[in-house]
Amino acid sequence: MNPCALNSPLPPAILQRAVPDAFIAALKSRFAERCATALVVREQHGRDESSFEAPPPAAVVFAENTQDVADAVKLANDYGVPVIPFGVGTSLEGHLLAVQGGISLDVSRMNQVQSINAEDLTVTVQAGVTRKQLNEAVKSTGLFFPIDPGADATLGGMCATRASGTNAVRYGTMRENVLALQVVTASGDVIRTGTRAKKSSAGYDLTRLLVGSEGTLGVITEVTVKLYPLPEAISAAICSFPSIEAAVRTTIQIIQMGIPIARVELIDANTVRMVKAYAKLALREEPLLLMEFHGSPASVKEQAETVQEIASEFGGNAFEWATTPEERTRLWTARHNAYFAAIQSKPGCRAISTDTCVPISRLADCLLDSVAEADASGIPYFLVGHVGDGNFHFGYLIDPTKPEERDTAEKLNHALVARALALDGTCSGEHGVGLHKMDFLVTEAGAGAMDMMRSIKKALDPNNIMNPGKIFLL
Numbered sequence: 001m002n003p004c005a006l007n008s009p010l011p012p013a014i015l016q017r018a019v020p021d022a023f024i025a026a027l028k029s030r031f032a033e034r035c036a037t038a039l040v041v042r043e044q045h046g047r048d049e050s051s052f053e054a055p056p057p058a059a060v061v062f063a064e065n066t067q068d069v070a071d072a073v074k075l076a077n078d079y080g081v082p083v084i085p086f087g088v089g090t091s092l093e094g095h096l097l098a099v100q101g102g103i104s105l106d107v108s109r110m111n112q113v114q115s116i117n118a119e120d121l122t123v124t125v126q127a128g129v130t131r132k133q134l135n136e137a138v139k140s141t142g143l144f145f146p147i148d149p150g151a152d153a154t155l156g157g158m159c160a161t162r163a164s165g166t167n168a169v170r171y172g173t174m175r176e177n178v179l180a181l182q183v184v185t186a187s188g189d190v191i192r193t194g195t196r197a198k199k200s201s202a203g204y205d206l207t208r209l210l211v212g213s214e215g216t217l218g219v220i221t222e223v224t225v226k227l228y229p230l231p232e233a234i235s236a237a238i239c240s241f242p243s244i245e246a247a248v249r250t251t252i253q254i255i256q257m258g259i260p261i262a263r264v265e266l267i268d269a270n271t272v273r274m275v276k277a278y279a280k281l282a283l284r285e286e287p288l289l290l291m292e293f294h295g296s297p298a299s300v301k302e303q304a305e306t307v308q309e310i311a312s313e314f315g316g317n318a319f320e321w322a323t324t325p326e327e328r329t330r331l332w333t334a335r336h337n338a339y340f341a342a343i344q345s346k347p348g349c350r351a352i353s354t355d356t357c358v359p360i361s362r363l364a365d366c367l368l369d370s371v372a373e374a375d376a377s378g379i380p381y382f383l384v385g386h387v388g389d390g391n392f393h394f395g396y397l398i399d400p401t402k403p404e405e406r407d408t409a410e411k412l413n414h415a416l417v418a419r420a421l422a423l424d425g426t427c428s429g430e431h432g433v434g435l436h437k438m439d440f441l442v443t444e445a446g447a448g449a450m451d452m453m454r455s456i457k458k459a460l461d462p463n464n465i466m467n468p469g470k471i472f473l474l
Contacts, residue, residue: 030075055098058081061105088152091157094436095467112125123145124222127154129155146167148167156223162175179198179224182223183210190221238291239319241316245368246316248363261307269285270380271341342397343397357389370415378408433472
């Protein structure tokens with residue numbers, strides 16, 4: 001076997017496995033033109049939004065239903081070939097890379113909404129349905145699905161990484177919102193976990209085990225999630241602050257007072273400048289909070305007034321309100337365009353992203369020290385955060401041809417994660433472990449918990465074909 005040629009700091013034990021010609025022939029016999037071996041297709045499925053590089057998969061299989069997935073996985077298990085599930089390719093931690101070779105199993109054509117049960121506030125979809133597609137499908141029922149990671153990711157991918165995003169401060173993450181799954185196991189069997197019931201005490205919680213497993217225990221093919229009534233009234237606001245500390249202190253007080261704010265997002269002054277140039281928005285070049293309030297007209301008004309009072313105590317000013325969908329979309333453009341605005345600000349760069357999350361009371365301690373370190377490093381960066389959760393993201397912008405810049409960014413990331421763990425936080429609030437955070441996970445979880453994870457992996461995937469080389473090495 002040949003070492004995987006990676007232009008990134010990945011574990012040296014990751015090796016490419018041979019993919020037998022007989023296996024590819026068997027796939028082509030089963031899937032015909034839906035088994036693609038053209039280089040351009042393989043390269044498209046061999047990269048994500050991370051800064052890592054790896055050889056492309058040996059083939060791409062386009063599944064259209066659960067039986068397709070089961071047949072592809074069974075063949076892969078028979079030949080000992082890795083399988084990497086693929087949705088729309090928006091992951092940030094190298095989840096989609098074929099670091100041990102194998103095939104990419106694309107579920108994006110599995111995009112049917114199976115059943116909408118409005119009276120129970122649930123919906124069941126195939127794994128390739130995206131969050132925007134889901135919300136369009138349920139719009140007429142007066143319900144919506146609140147998990148918004150920014151990218152228009154698939155529900156299967158959002159389950160696999162235990163995604164959350166801007167609404168998590170009020171509605172929770174995928175962990176709290178997934179009721180049931182249909183999954184193809186490593187042997188090619190199809191199982192169901194959970195039901196549409198609101199709660200259950202029956203047996204092991206396999207749904208929670210698979211949500212966040214990053215494709216290492218099975219391929220998710222169907223998802224049942226909770227829906228919520230569309231709020232009677234929604235109001236959004238932008239508020240500028242004289243410093244990041246002022247914005248963070250405002251957030252901490254909002255959460256600690258129990259105000260049921262739906263979204264509260266931080267954007268630092270660097271990112272504001274990048275977004276202004278990218279989206280041509282008129283924003284003050286100061287740290288700002290983007291907030292959203294859901295409820296009845298009276299409750300939304302009360303929440304907004306209380307938050308404005310808190311913000312003013314910390315120097316918050318230039319409140320800009322939006323109550324129509326068009327105005328709210330314009331305000332939230334700043335947040336959703338932040339990543340792409342940052343990448344465009346330094347042509348040819350790649351972003352080393354961070355994903356720490358800490359208890360809300362320790363947010364200022366963690367964030368402000370990390371900002372000081374980033375400023376001192378001289379590395380360009382952007383900073384955004386779901387600060388109502390204690391979760392924030394630096395994006396260190398590096399020239400991939402300059403190893404010294406990557407080294408500086410990784411040192412900053414290591415210092416940040418160490419600080420977060422010391423404050424009883426986590427190395428990953430929502431992006432997952434993938435390739436980038438394997439060492440951090442060992443520190444966070446400890447040897448005993450890692451041994452248990454490996455035991456589960458070996459029991460459910462004895463041939464180690466399910467997205468191997470992610471989360472941990474066997």
